[in-house]
Amino acid sequence: MNSITMIDRATAHTLEGISFSQLFSWEWRRAGRSGLLWLAVALLAASFSWGIASTASLHREQSEAQSRMKAYEAERHADVLAHVERFKQPGPELPYWQDPTNVAGYPRYFMMKNAIKPHLPLSVLAVGGSDLQPHMLPVNLDTLFGIDPVYDFENPRGLGLGAFDLAFVVTYLMPLLIVAVLALLCTFERDRDLLRLIAAQPVSPRRWLGARTLAITCWLVPLISVAFAFALWVNGVSLQSAISEFLTAVVLLVTYGLFWIALSFVVLSRWPSAAVAMSQLIAWWLLLTFGAPILVDLASSVMSPPPSRIAYIDRQRQVTEELTVNRDRILADMFAKRPDLAHATGLIPLLDGVTRNSFFTPEIETRLASLQSDFEQSRADRVRVSTWAGYVVPPLGIAQAFTVLAGTDASRHHQYEAQVRHYQLQLRDYFYPLMQREISAPTPRVTNGSMGRFNFDHFDDVPSLQPVDSTAADRVKMVVPLLIWLLVLSAALAGVALRRLRQWPAL
Amino acid sequence: MIVQLSLMELRMLRRDPRVGGTLLALALLVLLAFVATAWNNAHDNAGKRAVAVAERERWLGQGAKDAHSAAHYSIYAFKPASVLATLDSGIEPFVGQAVWLEAHKQNDLLYRPQGDYSVLSRAGFAHPASLLNLFGPLVAFLMAFTVIALDRERGTFRFALGAALRPHSIVMAKFVAVCGLQVALLILPAGIAALVASVAQHAITFDVVLRIGSWVLAMGVYLSAFTALGIAVCLLARSPRVALVGLLGLWILLAVALPRWSNSAVEASLPLPSYQSVKQRIQKEGSSSWAQEISAERERELLQRYGVNRREDLPVDLRGAMLDMSERHGYAIFDRILGGFYDQVDAQDHRYTLWGFLSPSVALHSLSMALTGSDFTHHRHFIESAESYRRELINRMNAELMKNPHNELNAVRPLADARLWQQVEEFQYAAPKLGSIWKTVQTAVYALAVWVLAAAVLLNLAMRRVRP
Numbered sequence: 007m008n009s010i011t012m013i014d015r016a017t018a019h020t021l022e023g024i025s026f027s028q029l030f031s032w033e034w035r036r037a038g039r040s041g042l043l044w045l046a047v048a049l050l051a052a053s054f055s056w057g058i059a060s061t062a063s064l065h066r067e068q069s070e071a072q073s074r075m076k077a078y079e080a081e082r083h084a085d086v087l088a089h090v091e092r093f094k095q096p097g098p099e100l101p102y103w104q105d106p107t108n109v110a111g112y113p114r115y116f117m118m119k120n121a122i123k124p125h126l127p128l129s130v131l132a133v134g135g136s137d138l139q140p141h142m143l144p145v146n147l148d149t150l151f152g153i154d155p156v157y158d159f160e161n162p163r164g165l166g167l168g169a170f171d172l173a174f175v176v177t178y179l180m181p182l183l184i185v186a187v188l189a190l191l192c193t194f195e196r197d198r199d200l201l202r203l204i205a206a207q208p209v210s211p212r213r214w215l216g217a218r219t220l221a222i223t224c225w226l227v228p229l230i231s232v233a234f235a236f237a238l239w240v241n242g243v244s245l246q247s248a249i250s251e252f253l254t255a256v257v258l259l260v261t262y263g264l265f266w267i268a269l270s271f272v273v274l275s276r277w278p279s280a281a282v283a284m285s286q287l288i289a290w291w292l293l294l295t296f297g298a299p300i301l302v303d304l305a306s307s308v309m310s311p312p313p314s315r316i317a318y319i320d321r322q323r324q325v326t327e328e329l330t331v332n333r334d335r336i337l338a339d340m341f342a343k344r345p346d347l348a349h350a351t352g353l354i355p356l357l358d359g360v361t362r363n364s365f366f367t368p369e370i371e372t373r374l375a376s377l378q379s380d381f382e383q384s385r386a387d388r389v390r391v392s393t394w395a396g397y398v399v400p401p402l403g404i405a406q407a408f409t410v411l412a413g414t415d416a417s418r419h420h421q422y423e424a425q426v427r428h429y430q431l432q433l434r435d436y437f438y439p440l441m442q443r444e445i446s447a448p449t450p451r452v453t454n455g456s457m458g459r460f461n462f463d464h465f466d467d468v469p470s471l472q473p474v475d476s477t478a479a480d481r482v483k484m485v486v487p488l489l490i491w492l493l494v495l496s497a498a499l500a501g502v503a504l505r506r507l508r509q510w511p512a513l
Numbered sequence: 514m515i516v517q518l519s520l521m522e523l524r525m526l527r528r529d530p531r532v533g534g535t536l537l538a539l540a541l542l543v544l545l546a547f548v549a550t551a552w553n554n555a556h557d558n559a560g561k562r563a564v565a566v567a568e569r570e571r572w573l574g575q576g577a578k579d580a581h582s583a584a585h586y587s588i589y590a591f592k593p594a595s596v597l598a599t600l601d602s603g604i605e606p607f608v609g610q611a612v613w614l615e616a617h618k619q620n621d622l623l624y625r626p627q628g629d630y631s632v633l634s635r636a637g638f639a640h641p642a643s644l645l646n647l648f649g650p651l652v653a654f655l656m657a658f659t660v661i662a663l664d665r666e667r668g669t670f671r672f673a674l675g676a677a678l679r680p681h682s683i684v685m686a687k688f689v690a691v692c693g694l695q696v697a698l699l700i701l702p703a704g705i706a707a708l709v710a711s712v713a714q715h716a717i718t719f720d721v722v723l724r725i726g727s728w729v730l731a732m733g734v735y736l737s738a739f740t741a742l743g744i745a746v747c748l749l750a751r752s753p754r755v756a757l758v759g760l761l762g763l764w765i766l767l768a769v770a771l772p773r774w775s776n777s778a779v780e781a782s783l784p785l786p787s788y789q790s791v792k793q794r795i796q797k798e799g800s801s802s803w804a805q806e807i808s809a810e811r812e813r814e815l816l817q818r819y820g821v822n823r824r825e826d827l828p829v830d831l832r833g834a835m836l837d838m839s840e841r842h843g844y845a846i847f848d849r850i851l852g853g854f855y856d857q858v859d860a861q862d863h864r865y866t867l868w869g870f871l872s873p874s875v876a877l878h879s880l881s882m883a884l885t886g887s888d889f890t891h892h893r894h895f896i897e898s899a900e901s902y903r904r905e906l907i908n909r910m911n912a913e914l915m916k917n918p919h920n921e922l923n924a925v926r927p928l929a930d931a932r933l934w935q936q937v938e939e940f941q942y943a944a945p946k947l948g949s950i951w952k953t954v955q956t957a958v959y960a961l962a963v964w965v966l967a968a969a970v971l972l973n974l975a976m977r978r979v980r981p
Contacts, residue, residue, distance in 0.1 A: 053770070060777040063784075071787040078793055104805040135630030138607070142789070155623045159788040159854075161861050162604035163889060164780065165627070167878070168635065170773035182765055190758065197754055280754045281658070284761065285531060292648070296639070300542070303637025304549050315624035316557070319589055319611055320564040323571060331576075385629050392633035406632045416631050 024209050026217055033221035042190060043222070046183040047229045053179055054237035057172040061130045062241055064169075068141045068158075072122045075142055082118045087465070093458030100457050102358050107458035109440045110360040112465075113433070119145040121426040121471050126413035127248035130241065131255055132173035132405070134414025137165060143426050145471070147434055148367050150322070151378050152427030172237075173408040176259060177401045178295055181266040184226060185287040188270040192218055193280040201277065205510040212507040219271050223264070230263055231256050250478045251411045254485060258411075261492045262404045268499035275503040277511040298399040306391045313380045325373045329366050340365050350446045361445065364438045389416045397491055404492075407485040417484075418476065429471045436469055518686030519693065522660060526694060532659050539648050540698045543641045547703055550640050551599040551710050557626075558714075561591035561610070569939050577928040581836060584616035584910040590899040590940050592622060595886035596716040597724055600707050601642035603887025612896075614903035614940075616910070617840065619847040622896065641703045642881040645732055646874055650739040650768045653695060654760040657743030660687040662753040674979060681976050688744055688972070695736045696729075704729040720946050727947065728884045734965055735877045741968035748975035768874045775868035775875050783857075783864050791854045799846045811835050824920045833914025840907050847900070855893055862889055869960030876960035883954045886944050890953045894945050902940045909937055 037043060086106045093100065093107055102111040122142045129136070137160050144154050168174060192215065195201050204214060234256060238245065245252045273286045329336060337354045341347040371378075396403030409415040440462065449461035526532050568588045575586060591611050598605050609622025627634060661684075664670035674680045707725050711717040743760055750756035815834050816822060824831050862879070869876025882888035913933055919926045 056774065056777070060780065063781060067784070067787055071789040074787075074793070075789060100805055104808075134632075138625075138627065138630045138635075155628075156621065157625065157628065157788075159621070159785075159791075159858075161780075161785060161858055161889075162607035162892070163862055163865065163882070164776045165607040166602075166604055166638070167773055167776050170770075170777040174773060179765070179770065182761075182769075186758070186761060190754065281663070281757050284757055285655070288651070288761070289535075292651075295636075296647070297542070299633060299636035300546070300639045301637075303633050304545070306633070307549070307553075312629070314557075314560050316560045316564050316591060316611060319624075320567055323568070323589070327571060327575075388629065388631045388634065392631040395633050402632055402636055405636065409632060416629075419630070 024207070024213075026213055029209065029213060029217040030221055033218045034224060037191065037218070037221045037225050040187075040191060043187055043225055043229075046187050047226075047233055050175070050180060050183055050230060051233035051236060053170075053175040054172060054233055055240050057170055057175045058130045058237050058241045058243065060169065061133050061171045062243070064133065064137060065125045065129050068136065069125055071158075072124070072142055075120050076122070079118045079120060082116075083465070086112075086116050090458065090463065090465075094456050094460075096455035097457040100459070102360070102459070105458050107460045107463055109437065109444060109459075109462035110358050111459075112462050113147050113437045114360045117468065119429075119433070119471070121145050121422070121429060121473070123419070123422045124473075124475075126251075126475075127244065128251045128255070129412045129414060130172065130238070130243055131251075131412035132408040132414050133169040133171040134173070134409030134412055135416055135419055136414040137169060139419050143423075145426060145430050145433065147430070147437060148363050149430065150367070150371055150374065152430040153423050173405050173412075176262065176408065177405045180230070180259075180263065181291055181295070181401070182288075184263060184266045185270050185291065186284070187226065188219065188222060188267065188274065189283040189287055190280055191222055192270075192274045193278065193283055196277055197280050201510065210507075211510050212504055215271075215274065215507055216504065219267065219274070223267050226267070227260050227263055231260060234259055248478065250482055254482045254489075255408065255411050258404060258407055258485065258489060261489055261496065262400065264496040265400055265492050265499070268496040268503070271503040272499050272506070275506040294399055295401045299395070299402055302391070302395045302399065302402075306388065310384065310387055312384045312388070313377065318374075318377050318381070321377055322370070322374060325370050328373075329369065333362070333366075336369070337362070337365060340369075346446050347442070353445055357445065361441045364434075364441050368434075385416075385420070389420070392416070396488060400492060400495070403488045407488050410481050410484050413475075413481070421476065422473075425471070425473055429469070432469045436467075515682050515686050515689060518683060519689040522687050522690035523694060526656065526660065526690060529659055532656055535652055535655055536694065536698050539644065539652055540702065542639075542648075543644050543699060543703055544706065546639050546644055547599055547641050547706050550602055551706075554594040554596075554598055555710075555714060557610070558593050561593055564589070565591050565940070572937070573931060573934050575934065577930040579926065580910040580913045580929040580933065581616065581832075583929060583934065584907050587613065587615045587903070587906065588940070589613050590902065590942075592892075592895050592899075593942065595891065595944060596711050596714055596721060597707055597728070597885035598640075598887045599710055600640070600703060600725075600728055601881045601885040601887050602638075602640040603642075603882035603885060604889060604892060605887050606638065608892050612899050614899060614906065616836075616907050617843060619843075619851060619900055619903070642728075642732075642878075642885070645699060645703075645736075646772075646877055646881070647768055649695065649699060649732070649736045650874070651764050652699070653691065653736050653739040654743040654764055656691040656694070657687075657740055657747055658753070658756060658760060660691060661744055661747035662750070662756040665747070666753045680979055684744065684748070684972075684976050684979065688740060691740045691744075692733070692737045695740070696733050700729055700732045700736070703732075723947050724884050724886070728881060731877060731880050731884060731961065734961055735873055738873055738961070738964045738968040741965075741972040745968070745971040745975040748972075748979055767872045771868070771872035772874050772878060775865055775872065778868070779861050779865045783861050785857055785861065786854065788854075791850060794850050795846055798850070799843050807839075808835060811838050814838070827918060827920055829915045830918045830926075831920045833911050833916075837908070837911040837915060840904075840911060844904060855896070858889055859893070863956065866956045866960065869957055870963060873961060873964040876957045876964065880954055880957035880961065883950055883957070884947070888953070890950060891944060895942060898942055899940070906937050909933075 090107055093105065100108075102108040103115050105111045106116040120142045123140075125136070125141075138157070140157050144156070145152070146154065195204055205211075238252070269290060270283075270287055273283055273290070278286065334354050337357070338351045341351045341354065392402070392406065396406045406415065410417070444461055452460055572586075572588050575583060578586075589611050592609070594605055606627040607625055610624050610626065612622045613620050627638065661670065664673075673683055704725050707728075708717070708722070711721050711725075742763065746759045746763065747753075747756045750759055812824065812831065812835065815827065815829075815831065815838070816824070819827055819829070821827055827834070865875065866879040869879060879888070883890065910929075910933075913929055914926075917927065
């Protein structure tokens with residue numbers, strides 16, 4: 007330890023005349039009178055409100071579309087039942103694609119099933135993937151791997167730009183306002199050459215800058231929390247059914263704010279001018295919010311490029327072609343392996359397209375399984391990289407955490423897709439045996455001369471989707487590690503700043 | 514004299530580690546984004562070309578089959594990424610890349626590169642134009658702050674003004690130096706790289722050169738407007754602190770917040786109908802689910818049209834004619850409902866561009882996408898070209914069916930073969946020329962011009978107030 011440091015410490019110790027609480031209380035009163043602070047909070051509150059309103063509007067429209075789809079499904083079903091009654095009448099026999107009472111015709115041309123992904127009560131927290139990924143999917147027997155690659159067309163310019171949602175305000179704008187407030191309020195004396203005067207007072211630099219930073223923090227943190235709650239209230243968001251997500255979001259918000267305050271504290275502990283402090287803090291902001299995500303995404307794409315969908319189309323067409331060209335031979339092989347169909351190979355040329363697909367669709371899936379598995383693996387890898395990157399790059403982590411609490415995250419969507427696939431398989435398990443039984447043991451016509459075939463009329467026995475969603479506790483559990491990590495990081499940064507603040511700068 | 518002063522300012526700027534570091538970091542990021550986008554696009558386009566060739570071969574080699582089955586088999590069309598999407602990816606990652614041109618349906622383009630969402634992929638989405646649009650103004654402000662506000666704080670600015678014969682020329686020299694540095698380090702390298710990439714991909718045409726030139730010009734004008742604005746703010750501000758707050762506030766407002774906010778304001782004021790409702794309308798109006806009633810109706814109509822009472826007396830094939838009627842009925846529905854929906858997307862884009870009068874970043878965003886062929890206008894052009902090809906293909910197949918009447922019950926129809934498939938030409942897509950998109954870009958051009966004018970006026974006013 008050199009002598010200068012020893013003298014500094016001794017001097018500081020003897021000159022600690024003003025207590026921290028006195029200093030803090032003075033700074034707190036002074037910070038509360040800062041127009042800049044109130045302007046920043048007002049801007050933030052307005053941005054929170056707008057962000058919530060725009061997300062609420064998107065999700066309301068999607069929920070309305072889901073309700074309309076449900077109503078349309080019911081309308082179609084009623085229409086089917088009305089036609090079933092009509093087709094009991096005598097008349098020319100209908101082809102299967104016009105006949106809902108034909109077990110081959112109904113699931114392909116008349117059954118309408120859509121799997122809905124409902125929005126969670128606090129979905130306004132983040133648009134997440136809800137503007138990009140479908141919020142309902144048609145469930146058809148022939149869709150390969152269950153997931154129709156359809157999507158709701160949102161304006162792609164807006165998708166490229168990104169939504170002005172709450173997560174955007176929290177992740178990008180809030181840190182800018184926090185660092186601006188701190189950089190300007192904590193460098194006032196430095197820019198006016200007043201530090202020398204303060205250094206002559208009986209107060210240590212740690213105590214002086216610490217008290218000011220804490221005073222500003224004690225304004226910022228509650229005000230930001232109140233602005234957040236106010237924005238939710240203004241937009242009429244009901245918190246009753248999502249209180250745990252709401253409280254977690256508040257804690258996340260505060261923790262993320264503390265991270266930026268701590269980072270600012272580190273920069274300010276070097277006693278820079280406002281210009282230098284702002285430059286450095288904005289450089290950090292750019293690095294964390296844009297630079298690091300761009301570089302990580304680039305690295306992840308280069309190291310593990312996603313499989314090509316175009317190559318998938320090519321392979322799918324090849325497989326379909328192979329099956330079409332050798333259609334009857336492949337079916338004969340399949341029939342030969344089935345005791346109930348082994349004697350029916352002579353009927354193969356007479357099979358309708360839908361019944362034929364009940365054999366071919368699973369076969370196509372088997373032949374494309376490795377490609378599909380590559381896609382699923384690549385998608386899971388990207389989500390995993392994204393999750394881990396969230397710990398290295400806090401803005402990414404916070405954006406991710408908000409999507410988890412909102413239920414607009416990638417994991418929930420993948421769970422939803424898995425359920426859609428499961429449901430499709432349930433439907434296949436229900437219809438395929440019925441269709442295939444008609445080959446070897448056709449249902450006798452019960453109504454002679456009717457237009458309909460009437461080998462299927464158990465419309466109410468068709469399985470329905472029973473969606474299962476993760477609980478609020480699950481979602482909260484998913485974000486807790488990040489929350490703890492951010493607190494540790496903030497404490498470490500504050501520690502670094504306090505350690506640096508052992509002496510006044512040589513001005 | 515301004516040239517000499519500018520060169521001197523350039524030397525001074527080069528020595529400033531903050532300015533040099535920031536400029537170099539952004540220039541490197543822009544080039545990195547360019548290389549990544551160029552590599553991806555080249556790779557994807559090569560894949561699309563190869564599969565398009567395979568599709569054509571499959572179409573020609575599909576063997577003998579019913580012409581309507583061939584219409585269902587049909588082909589996939591692949592949307593090539595614009596050669597200049599390396600400068601601005603625009604909407605490319607958010608729209609489908611392939612469309613199946615089958616009978617009865619105008620299918621959507623599927624498989625969006627950004628379709629598999631993750632927070633990282635969304636946050637890490639960047640291309641040269643997005644980087645320059647967002648960070649270019651910040652760099653311009655930083656340099657303006659360095660050459661004016663910090664000079665003022667040090668007192669060197671006052672000294673220089675006092676010694677100058679024409680004080681305005683000092684400010685103009687700083688403006689020229691800052692703009693020159695940005696153009697030289699940020700914009701020109703991207704433009705040259707785009708030119709080289711176009712040559713390497715054998716895609717260089719006069720139109721491409723014109724588009725690159727216009728893009729470089731637009732970027733230059735954009736950053737010059739921000740430079741002028743930055744210098745004016747620094748000259749007008751009482752102190753560097755005030756200048757800094759002003760510049761930071763302007764950057765957050767104009768480049769960070771307003772583009773996204775404008776987009777959400779457009780969504781709120783001119784919402785798109787849900788796509789599900791659009792599809793539902795198409796399904797209802799073009800419904801073939803109860804084809805039994807519809808086909809009976811169409812048969813009656815055809816018998817009436819040809820003045821006969823029995824299907825056997827029709828001079829055309831009934832099935833082919835009914836398919837043809839059904840398709841043409843569908844075309845009208847697609848044009849009206851889907852075309853109307855796309856008109857609404859266009860209207861949204863136009864409304865968004867109007868916000869360019871409030872933020873130059875919005876104007877540049879629209880303009881850059883249009884110039885590089887990665888906006889919705891170009892995307893729609895592809896959709897319509899592919900749809901037009903589909904209709905020609907389907908009409909040809911139906912015409913083949915119609916010309917050979919086989920209207921007796923249980924009639925056996927002859928199969929079509931390669932001779933028919935060859936009559937359908939290969940799908941070749943040509944993007945629209947720059948001259949044809951003036952209507953799309955004019956609002957953005959005017960908005961940018963207004964900003965340049967406003968910044969020039971403000972700079973002039975600020976210069977008038979400068980006293981040694």
